[in-house]
Amino acid sequence: MRLLIVESPSKAKTIEKYLSASSGAGLDAWTVRASVGHVRDLPKSNKKAIDIDKGFLPHYEISKGKEKVVSELKHLAEGAKEIMLATDPDREGEAIAWHIEELLKEDPKGKSTSYGAGKKISAPIKRVVFHEITKEAVVEALKHPRDIDTNLRRAQEARRVLDRLVGYDLSGIIWKKVRYGLSAGRVQSPALRIIMEREREIRAFIPEQYFTLEGLFETNKKDKITLSCVEEPRDRKTVDQIIALGEKEKWFVKDIKASEQKRQPRAPFTTSTLQQTASSRLGFSPSRTMQVAQKLYEAGFITYMRTDSTNLSAVAQQQILNIVEKKYGKEYAEAHTYKTKSKNAQEAHEAIRPSHVESMNEGHNDEQKRLYRLIWERTVSSQMSDAKLMKTKIIANIKNGDIPDFTANGSRVLFPGWLAVDTEARGEDVELPLVEIGQDLKMLELKNTEKFTEPPNRYTEAGLVKELESRGIGRPSTYASIMRTIEERGYVEKQGRTLYPTDTGDVVSSFLENNFAEYISDTFTADMEDKLDDIANGDREYVKTLKDFYTPFVKDVKEKDKLAKATNMGEADPDMRGPKCDGDMIIKLARTGKFLSCANYPICVGARKIDGTELEGPKDLNKPCPKCGTAIENTGLDKNGKKKRKSTKVVELGRLMQREGKFGAFVACSRYPKCKYVEQDEEEMKKKMTGVQCPVCHKANMMERRGRFGIFYSCANYPECKNAIKAKPTGNICPLCDSLMMEGTKTIPERCSNKMCKNHNPHKIGENLKNNKK
Numbered sequence: 001m002r003l004l005i006v007e008s009p010s011k012a013k014t015i016e017k018y019l020s021a022s023s024g025a026g027l028d029a030w031t032v033r034a035s036v037g038h039v040r041d042l043p044k045s046n047k048k049a050i051d052i053d054k055g056f057l058p059h060y061e062i063s064k065g066k067e068k069v070v071s072e073l074k075h076l077a078e079g080a081k082e083i084m085l086a087t088d089p090d091r092e093g094e095a096i097a098w099h100i101e102e103l104l105k106e107d108p109k110g111k112s113t114s115y116g117a118g119k120k121i122s123a124p125i126k127r128v129v130f131h132e133i134t135k136e137a138v139v140e141a142l143k144h145p146r147d148i149d150t151n152l153r154r155a156q157e158a159r160r161v162l163d164r165l166v167g168y169d170l171s172g173i174i175w176k177k178v179r180y181g182l183s184a185g186r187v188q189s190p191a192l193r194i195i196m197e198r199e200r201e202i203r204a205f206i207p208e209q210y211f212t213l214e215g216l217f218e219t220n221k222k223d224k225i226t227l228s229c230v231e232e233p234r235d236r237k238t239v240d241q242i243i244a245l246g247e248k249e250k251w252f253v254k255d256i257k258a259s260e261q262k263r264q265p266r267a268p269f270t271t272s273t274l275q276q277t278a279s280s281r282l283g284f285s286p287s288r289t290m291q292v293a294q295k296l297y298e299a300g301f302i303t304y305m306r307t308d309s310t311n312l313s314a315v316a317q318q319q320i321l322n323i324v325e326k327k328y329g330k331e332y333a334e335a336h337t338y339k340t341k342s343k344n345a346q347e348a349h350e351a352i353r354p355s356h357v358e359s360m361n362e363g364h365n366d367e368q369k370r371l372y373r374l375i376w377e378r379t380v381s382s383q384m385s386d387a388k389l390m391k392t393k394i395i396a397n398i399k400n401g402d403i404p405d406f407t408a409n410g411s412r413v414l415f416p417g418w419l420a421v422d423t424e425a426r427g428e429d430v431e432l433p434l435v436e437i438g439q440d441l442k443m444l445e446l447k448n449t450e451k452f453t454e455p456p457n458r459y460t461e462a463g464l465v466k467e468l469e470s471r472g473i474g475r476p477s478t479y480a481s482i483m484r485t486i487e488e489r490g491y492v493e494k495q496g497r498t499l500y501p502t503d504t505g506d507v508v509s510s511f512l513e514n515n516f517a518e519y520i521s522d523t524f525t526a527d528m529e530d531k532l533d534d535i536a537n538g539d540r541e542y543v544k545t546l547k548d549f550y551t552p553f554v555k556d557v558k559e560k561d562k563l564a565k566a567t568n569m570g571e572a573d574p575d576m577r578g579p580k581c582d583g584d585m586i587i588k589l590a591r592t593g594k595f596l597s598c599a600n601y602p603i604c605v606g607a608r609k610i611d612g613t614e615l616e617g618p619k620d621l622n623k624p625c626p627k628c629g630t631a632i633e634n635t636g637l638d639k640n641g642k643k644k645r646k647s648t649k650v651v652e653l654g655r656l657m658q659r660e661g662k663f664g665a666f667v668a669c670s671r672y673p674k675c676k677y678v679e680q681d682e683e684e685m686k687k688k689m690t691g692v693q694c695p696v697c698h699k700a701n702m703m704e705r706r707g708r709f710g711i712f713y714s715c716a717n718y719p720e721c722k723n724a725i726k727a728k729p730t731g732n733i734c735p736l737c738d739s740l741m742m743e744g745t746k747t748i749p750e751r752c753s754n755k756m757c758k759n760h761n762p763h764k765i766g767e768n769l770k771n772n773k774k
């Protein structure tokens with residue numbers, strides 16, 4: 001028997017199917033088992049985890065719940081004549097393979113497993129890698145086994161130890177200076193800092209007034225054309241002068257500029273570009289994208305999905321070109337090679353591509369099929385001809401006078417090229433009427449719109465991934481976990497796809513920026529990533545790298561231990577006075593967000609909400625908690641310890657208290673956190689009711705709720721009725737499918753809540769929806 005160990009159970013099934021068809025019976029047969037990810041890790045206690053004095057020596061222990069997995073692997077290894085470790089082809093995979101090898105090589109003396117006493121393993125242990133799980137790739141990989149790459153696994157160990165040291169020491173001081181339970185990290189904290197820097201730009205932004213001018217014109221062939229002023233005046237006087245001259249003078253076509261342009265295809269997906277595109281086109285979060293991609297990889301549908309390479313193998317490239325030529329024509333096929341933008345591509349991987357490009361649709365569910373199709377389109381279009389477009393620009397002005405030009409831009413596709421596959425990248429054709437230079441134009445209407453400059457946009461998850469990659473922060477395997485961590489820690493809130501920093505995130509980031517700026521800077525974080533890459537390449541020593549960092553770092557942390565608490569966020573508006581002593585107030589941070597506290601606290605306990613209303617403490621409602629409010633206490637012993645009959649009494653425990661939370665008033669048990677009974681305050685419930693009846697159960701109204709992705713609206717009769725929609729219902733019913741209509745955007749004020757209904761995107765089907773129903 002030959003033993004092959006992989007990470008994932010689903011991957012094990014796929015590979016075992018391939019090997020059973022290509023190997024004989026008996027001793028040559030392969031047994032494939034999964035480690036189910038990491039089998040060893042650092043213990044949670046930092047004191048036990050790393051021995052700094054002995055050269056940052058990590059002390060590993062079998063991960064909780066993995067004892068049975070390890071025991072089975074050891075038992076199978078005892079009877080194997082050959083052992084292959086085929087974990088993922090990156091640093092994490094190399095580390096997992098090393099941990100498995102170390103456990104299998106352990107001295108079994110004095111140890112026993114659930115399979116009995118251990119035996120010494122004599123079979124050779126080798127490492128194999130494959131970047132795609134196809135029969136051909138697996139069989140070929142098994143022909144080229146190698147030893148564990150020590151440099152690669154040491155780079156992973158250095159990252160793990162480094163993150164643990166930074167996380168524990170920085171988190172420890174944040175617990176003391178901000179609040180218990182918070183955290184900081186080598187990569188998550190720079191990501192939070194980037195979000196906060198943008199937020200401060202938005203807060204400091206001062207809007208400026210400007211005007212846009214637009215005119216509707218008619219050609220001599222009665223065609224209508226809209227022209228826009230190339231300048232956006234900042235004052236009303238200039239606007240009035242342009243309009244006065246424009247309405248007085250005659251207009252003509254001043255110039256026509258037409259040029260043929262090319263659009264080059266985009267490179268195949270890397271991890272970050274896949275996350276960005278899946279977010280914008282499919283609405284997937286980075287973590288969701290990686291989960292779905294992992295399933296596609298394990299099923300053998302795509303190549304390995306953690307990569308910063310845009311390369312395609314020569315074989316894959318030729319297969320793609322053959323598919324393009326056969327499906328679209330010879331003129332559509334054109335080979336392209338792409339240079340990887342990342343200066344430190346982690347390993348010599350391929351880009352993310354279909355394992356079998358001839359298959360356009362793969363996946364076991366809708367999510368997998370949609371993501372696979374996205375990968376297929378990007379991969380195939382990357383080996384196609386440039387798209388050719390005709391860009392046209394009409395420039396108009398008045399015959400007598402001096403005003404800025406008015407222009408209209410048009411474009412149309414002459415040859416689609418790669419856009420024939422990646423249709424969503426195409427955009428819409430804008431046809432302009434045929435006119436000639438010098439031709440008169442009849443001005444029908446000239447209008448202006450007052451606008452104000454807007455601050456920079458907040459980051460979306462996809463935008464933050466792109467920013468982190470451009471700054472050299474993190475690696476393909478870390479982007480999704482960064483997003484997940486800063487959200488789970490309560491540092492950001494996701495509203496739609498936009499990331500909003502919370503008050504807690506603001507305080508934590510400000511504290512780190514003021515006191516540990518060097519360790520959360522772009523240069524430090526990117527430089528440390530480079531050093532880890534050097535360890536992987538064998539160009540840098542593990543111990544020296546960690547020592548050079550940790551010695552000054554731990555000294556800085558100890559020096560900051562005397563700092564004051566960081567929950568003070570500055571002075572409040574002088575007009576805002578303490579409700580009890582009329583004293584000055586300061587802005588402070590609590591678990592539920594910002595509030596105003598009397599500057600004389602704790603002498604005076606007066607406090608206000610951030611909007612100025614007085615903040616009172618918990619209010620006793622004089623009601624027992626329905627969950628733990630009463631209990632029967634046994635008093636069945638007398639003073640001498642003898643039993644007494646019917647000697648029990650009812651004891652009151654928890655009481656209901658009205659409290660103020662982040663999202664308004666609520667009622668909870670006084671024994672929290674021992675008892676976690678919570679109920680909504682009646683007045684708060686009334687505020688959240690929309691007055692729109694649920695169209696599914698017809699028993700209750702739709703009400704506002706808050707989930708992990710922000711505000712949504714669902715039936716108040718939950719969980720009996722689970723009807724839910726994304727936006728506030730308007731009360732109207734869709735004329736196409738009878739679902740609730742909900743609020744939309746500025747350009748689409750109202751839309752159907754049913755995603756499958758055409759009226760969910762009414763701008764795509766035009767008006768007169770009632771007529772379309774026929």
